[in-house]
Amino acid sequence: MKLKKIAALLLAVLMVFALVACDGSTNETTKKPEGGNTPATTQGNQGGSELAGTYEIKVWCAEKMVDLTTNQIKAFNEKNTDGIVIKATVQNVSEGEAATQMITDVDAGGDLYCFADDQFARLVQAGALSKLGTQASEFVTTNNDAGAVKAATINGEIYAYPMTADNTYFMYYDKTVITDPTSMDKIIADCEAADKQLCFDVGNGWYLASYFFGAGCSSDWSTDKDGHWVVNDTFNSDEGLIAMKGMNKLMSSPKFDSKSNAAEFDNGAAVVVSGTWDSSTAKSILGDKMGVAALPKYTVDGKDYELGSFMGYKLVGVKPQSDAVKAAVLHKLAQFLTDKDAQIERFNTANWGPSNLEAMKSDAVQNDPVLAAVAAQAQRAVVQNVPDGWWNLAAALSAKAKETGDEAALKEALKTYNDGVELLKNLKPGLLFVGAWNGWNNAVVEDTYILTGDGDVLSLTLEVPESDYMGGRIVNNGKWESDKGQAQVTTGKELIKDLSPEENGDNNIVFVEPGTYKITINTTNNEITLEKVG
Amino acid sequence: MKRYTDMEYLRLSKGRKFLYKIAAFFCAIPRGLKNFFLGIVRAVVNFFQSIGREFADIFTTFVKGDWKTKLSYLVMGFGNIARGQILRGLLFLLFEAVFIVYMIVAGAKWMSMLPSLGKVGPHEVYNAVLDQYTTEYGDNSFKILLYGVLTIFFIIAFIYTWRVNIRQNKISEQIIKSGKPLKSGGDDLRSLVDDNFHRTLLALPMTGILIFTVMPIIFMILVAFTNYSGINDGYANNLFTWVGLDNFNTLLAWEGAGNVYSATFGEILSWTLIWAFFATFTNYFLGMFVAMMINKKGIRLKKLWRTILVLTIAIPQFISLLYVSKMFDKNGIVNGLLSDLGVIRQNIDFWGSTAHSALLPRVMVIVINIWIGIPYLMLIATGILMNIPADLYESAKIDGASGWKQFSKITLPYMLFITGPYLLTSFTGNMNNFNVIYLLTGGKPINAAASSAAGSAGYTDLLITWLFKITTGEGAKYYMASVIGILVFIVVAIISLVVYNLLPSIKNEEDFQ
Amino acid sequence: MNYYAIVNNTLEFIKENALIVGIIAAFCVVAITVGMWKVFQKAGKHPWMAVIPFARDYTLTEIGSTGLIGVLAYVILPILGIINLNGIRYFYDLNKGASKPIYAILFVLGTIFLAIALFFHVLSSIKLSNAFEKGTGFLIGLILLPPVFLLILGLDQSKYVRSVSTSLGLKASRAISNTLIHIVLVIMAIIWLVPFVCIVLQSFRTETKPDGTMITWIVPDVFPKKWGLDNYINLFKSDFVDWYLNTFIIAAVVALLQTFIVLCMSYTLSRFRFKLRKGLMQFMLILGMFPGMLTMIILYRVLKDLGLTEAHAVPGLILVYVASSGMGYYISKGFFDTIPKTLDEAARVDGATRAQVLFKIILPLAKPIVIYTVLTAFMAPWGDFVFARYIAFGDSSGMNAAVGLWKWLTQDMINLRYTMFCAGGVLVAIPVAVLFMCLQKYYVEGVTGGAVKG
CATH class of the missing domain: 3.40.190.10 (Periplasmic binding protein-like II)
Incomplete structure (x- = not known):
């Protein structure tokens, strides 16, 4: 009995403390939730003494x-x-x-x-x-x-x-071994002749992307404000196949090595593809023999492609x-x-x-050979904009290119990659319209209505059946915000019932009549447009 | 299945005995489960019965009590003070006062916001004069949840204390009626160091546990029913709300968008169980073996061997494991050694996966865990082995038993009997063994099918490292982590309870031998 | 020493000198067969078993009473071993020199098999020579040149004696097994010590590349080319001193407080029988089944509200460690259970209160477990990096050694830092290891006493 009293008392002390602590936080709710729109006087420039x-x-x-x-x-x-x-x-x-x-x-x-x-x-x-x-x-x-x-x-x-x-990669090479740093084939030949390694870690997604960018593919993943992917990935294409063949050519060479580390110059390498972090190592080992250049061109089926790179x-x-x-x-x-x-x-x-x-044009920068190479490579560099799961998909591609040069197998690998990309994409299925007639179900994608579109405007054509409550709203999959409902409808207000917040606490769009409607939402400002189309 | 009596059992052939034991084991499982569920049902029934009794008691006390008791229903502690127990009465009164004040000032507000977890989130405000975008913050869902739950606890504590107050009044009345004196404040204080010393001792530890363990766990269980994540962090970005069982659906869904979670979950769960099994039993038997080796008569420098082995425990794991993982790196020492010896031409990627499987990293992890775990087991086994009466061995040797027979008939059963519970805790501990996996591989090699949205789980990830990755990974989905934590708990609990109930039956079989 | 070259050269040698090798091989086969024939005759087994390969080995081992296991080891393993080694060569060629893990595995397995086979060869030779009462010289010959000596054994006048124990004399067998165990222990000790020795070596590595920067993080060789104490000196100049002190303070305070709390809990649960005792223990058992990770987030928020994060992380960490430490009562309780209750009762009869019983009587007896608790409590905070990292970020004065060392392993500083990391690791390991060595006795008592009876 006493124990409980003591415990209860201690809880009381805790409560008092919480009381004190949370008193401070109650003040936070008193700000007005409106966006202040004071008339713009001096647009942009701040006064000095303010x-x-x-x-x-x-x-x-x-x-x-x-x-x-x-x-x-x-x-x-x-x-x-x-x-x-x-x-x-x-x-x-x-x-x-x-x-x-x-x-x-x-x-x-x-x-x-x-x-x-x-x-x-x-x-x-x-x-x-x-x-x-x-x-x-x-x-x-x-x-x-x-x-x-x-x-x-x-x-x-x-x-x-x-x-x-400056976080990109380019080529360090031994000037005495490499005669022509602009052609991958010649570089491979030079290395084989001199029995020196060519170090290029194409097993890593970061590096292998250079082949694909060179062939013209892209893989650009951005998320919009609501958290769904806007993806532009073209690896699974003919250009992608060209890139795979190029990689296979490189990796079949007996002098190919996958350690992209300037310390390899000590171990019998003549070419190392690496970045600015290795510049001091390369300089110290090679000294005057060091050459730095942007990445070379590779040749497939007679055509030349310039290797691109990621830039960070x-x-x-x-x-x-x-x-x-x-x-x-x-x-x-x-x-x-x-x-x-x-x-x-x-x-x-x-x-x-x-x-x-x-600053890039300044003399100091231009005179540094490494940064000059960076600047040259920057012309062909692509901003790194891929999600975490992408790296393994890419690594699988290079593993396959290493194994075989067979076209069918390479195409198969590209298709597997594409499936992986699709999977990655669909985990954020974007905006959905859920209504009372589908049980408010936004957990199973097949049962929901997905708004699709390009860029910022997404739309959906939807059939609203006759029922007691023909209400619904637009949500992100898995969430239940209250700002994509009745309050956001700007055009087509006559098609829905105008309900007060007390009656319509969840801000639902409640249609007056059953029928087919087109719902459009502008994701930049969350404005919803309704049209009856049938 | 047929149950043998002792005599019949002893007459069975070796093979038969083995089969019988296996059959008994499997038959015991349904029995164990049945007992388990019956136990739960009985506990629930008892619970409701006792609640009913309490209500009855409260009612009768009110009816039968004197005016002091009746007044105590309203003003806690009044009865105590009126009857001369000042100390107790004041404590009750103080508690009631604090409670009322709290509820008025803050408690009611938190409770009211609990169902919605906040309505006003942060908004962006553009200040045109200064050309700046600022953020105005609104409700704090996290605080609402936290203080709401604490308020609920407080209310429960209050109700309980109120009940205690009533009961004390009733008992005091009875004591006065029978003519005995009531305990005074001084008596109470004295009993704290005597009769109720256990309460004094337990007060501080239990408070700590209550606040720092129970409360967070309850909070996290509740989080599993919300969508609290890095993005919906309840204050700076978006508010979070209740989503009911959605998260469980997502995790266990077989189809649709949630598919990734459930597939990953299944794979990781099975690897966790396999890992726990191997880690526990390899360490156990090898540790025992090593202990026996060192213990043998005629081995010199026993202390030296033990000390060297124990070095692994002494050095913090994050150093030793990190270094070992670097040793086996593609460019690390082991590869260097092997290629210098000419055994391999191209370095082996110990921590990577091939196209076919991720077997090598998994095996490596288990092997290195042996390196870490044997010293612990060796210490324990040494202590136990020293306790086995030596005459058992002597008589066995006279009977002509070979070394192996001695081991399997004397040492092994004895060890199993004594360390059975330890094996269980070791198994569940290994299921949650975060350090070894995280430091050695970080959960890699990454499972390509498990995308970053599902925490980038890898082939050597345990449930707990996966949980950690989700917490610190893309979007910091705390709600998912909570769901997984709850499921881990359920799995561990089931295994523990089932095995615990089975242990006695196995123990009985051992006594035959 | 190129293994592949060795195997290749041997095969080349055999091919070139095929004739001579063939003659020797034939002689061996004949000698073994005849020798076994005769041996079997003497031992009263069917002599024609000598001709059938597996059967003869079985009979041989039967004479030496190693039974089925002998066959396995003595016959099958050598075959497997040779297959392995050849397999290695085969795969090597197949993969154009590329290595796969299976390659190394075969190598290791093959070596192990051959070693075991050798061991059994020795064992059965010993038993065989004992069975015929041969001396040590003969034994050695039998081990080294089986064909010749088997022949001798078969043809000479020795008689087969079925001795009481066809096993070796007690002393001899014990000596052999002891030697074997010593060898195994030495190997184990080496394996266990290798990583630490490496870490210590790395911490003395001060060689730099020609341009003054340190070599890379992942080094293929162990021995430093240049030795020096630079790493340790740099440690003292950096924030490491702060972190070390922080960790020491945390560990010391936690050790004291945690011992106090654990003792309270375990003593109470062991000695007192109160209504909720069983329920409490089960409750804490269940509580322990929750993964600790979950509570990190909310504990962080609580500590943040109390202002105990970042720069003030040290008191925050202490608070968290100590507060939940009551749950680790299991082992201590087991120990207290072994102290007989009669002591308590005797004291109470003499009029002592329960408090006095605890302080005056029980505690002195509980020295081993107290030391054990202090030891484990002291050791734990040194290694905690997950939770500490969550709480102490930004300001480096709140970090403990684990977090600080981890921080050094960032991408751009790692090459400069990893030797210092090793040095830091050594320094962190020292107090813990030393303390552990000195108090090892209590640790063992604590673990066995508690785990056993629990």
């Missing part, structure tokens, strides 16, 4: 950059004319970790953080990136390389600032803020940290290739 003040922020960047970033922020404090003083705690958080941590808990994350572009889509989905205003978007588009801007854009809106553009970018993101002034300050700082001078500084300190167009 932003003045001292701000304490947390900045996350890679270990190499901690000192540099601290200095840059100090420089910002001195140089800015708005009276902004930033007190920054710069913490050493690697790019991958920053992304994961922001996704796990946005609130506890850094106000400014650096991340790699492959996490971009996930960060936007998790609400961890603050959208750029008009002026900031202009800053990004005018100053940076097109690929970098694309990497920071989703659905036409920019959510981050590009910082570097590093971006700087701003945590979403609820205070517009602080947001403005952070964006200003972010722009300062990613403008031409800052990027050149980074290049000078750590050899990070800039994404800023002017």
